[in-house]
Amino acid sequence: MSEIKKVVLAYSGGLDTSIILKWLQDTYGCEVVTFTADIGQGEEVEPARAKAEALGVKEIYIEDLREDFARDYVFPMFRANAVYEGEYLLGTSIARPLIARRLVEIARETGADAIAHGATGKGNDQVRFELGAYALMPEVRIIAPWREWDLNSREKLMAYAERHGIPVDFKQGRKSPYSMDANLLHISYEGGILEDPWAEPEEAMWRWTVSPEQAPDAPRYIELTFEKGDVVAIDGEAMSPATVMETLNRIGGEHGIGRDDIVENRYVGMKSRGCYETPAGTILLRAHRAMESLTLDREVAHLKDELMPRYASLIYNGYWWSPEREMLQQMIDASQATVNGVVRLKLYKGNVIVVGRKSDTDSLFDESIATFEDDAGAYDQKDAEGFIKLNALRLRIRAQRQRRG
Secondary structure, eight states, X not given: OTTOOEEEEEOOSSHHHHHHHHHHHHHHOOEEEEEEEESSOSSOSXXXXXXXXXXXXXXXXEEEOHHHHIIIIIHHHHHTTOOBTTTBOOTTGGGHHHHHHHHHHHHHHHTOSEEEOOOOTTSSHXXXXXXXXXXXXXXXXXXXXXXXXXXXXXXXXXXHHHHTTOOOGGGGSOOOSSEEEEOSSOEEEESGGGGSTTSOOOGGGOOSOOOGGGSOSSOEEEEEEEETTEEEEETTEEOOHHHHHHHHHHHHHHTTOOEEEEEEEOTTSOEEEEEEXXXXXXXXXXXXXXXXXXXXXXXXXXHHHHHHHHHHXXXXXXXXXXXHHHHHHHHHXXXXXXXXXXXXXXXXXXXXXXXXXXXXXXXOOOHHHHOSSOOTTSSOTTHHHHHHHXXXXXXXXXXXXXXXX
16 A cells, blocks of 8 residues: 555545545545546536645546547447447546546546546446556556445445545435436436336436426427438537537426336346436437438448447447457448438437438438339339249248148
8 A cells, every 4th residue: 555655546526436535645645636527427527626635635537528438439439329228328438438447548648657547346337447557558557446445335435424524415405315427418317216127216316307298299309410420410410529428318308208228247246226317319219210211231230230239249248449349330330331321310208219210412312213103114023023932942942841741
């Protein structure tokens, strides 16, 4: 422990990371550098500065990384249509590579010996933070207090906070019974009554979305403009990636879009029940697939769909900075060169309905061939007979053998 002189801590300013900050100072006798990232969690991050200063921190990093997060992590992931286990849009998972990257960059800038995080020893985040850190700084030392200390209950944490004069904000009001994580892509809820997978979430839990029953009775139409697989405008108004996310979160939330209740398989081996609100992500996924349906070659689209579960698992399990994810990303990005155009959506009581799609430059839809009317010789229907017979050959041979035997 005496070998560590300085540590960079991923610091939210909340109770747990404030306790960790003091614990690092006491246990390791080291200087602590704090890093607080604004990635769209919807809460002020500046109060973390005063809390860190009160605990004697001299080097404090507070950074607005919303555009970096949306542009370099969320948008590349959505080019792949990534969904984990058929439901989870990876809202927490995709934020961890960015935080890990900045932790090690700050460690280099400040000459720190180690980094520290507040992830518990039962969850996925410890894996994601540490795999990312080791990939980017192989020699880094990592401190995970939840795997070291004996403060393994809320009562012990509260007692430690009181003993060291660490402010406990929620004493002043009602504390949420849920463990929550939020960023531009989603807000997640775990714990409390959700630990019973049979229990229905209480309506008061949801923060970003109205219930579909309470959503407006009139639908909302929006048009998303795509360039190389990324949304660059909403209803013709050009927007940055973060602004796209913020706008779709607001509109989607108003129409009850993006709620999900999932039991997922954590990488560490256990099953976990969580609830998520992902309005922008739900809209983006539906629109992007609609744009690809018009502009991607069939076999390219099918190959992407085959590889997507592997890509999603890599992100979920913490391998964003792995060579295999980077290889897949190059292939995915190459496929998006023709994903250009506009998708029209109808948002109505929790539903995202595609009602139109067009691409003036890259559409592969040929009305003269697809029409049920006279196609003027563009497609000779007689050709289908030979196509069918050739594809049926193996089936006919198998049926004849079964009849003989």
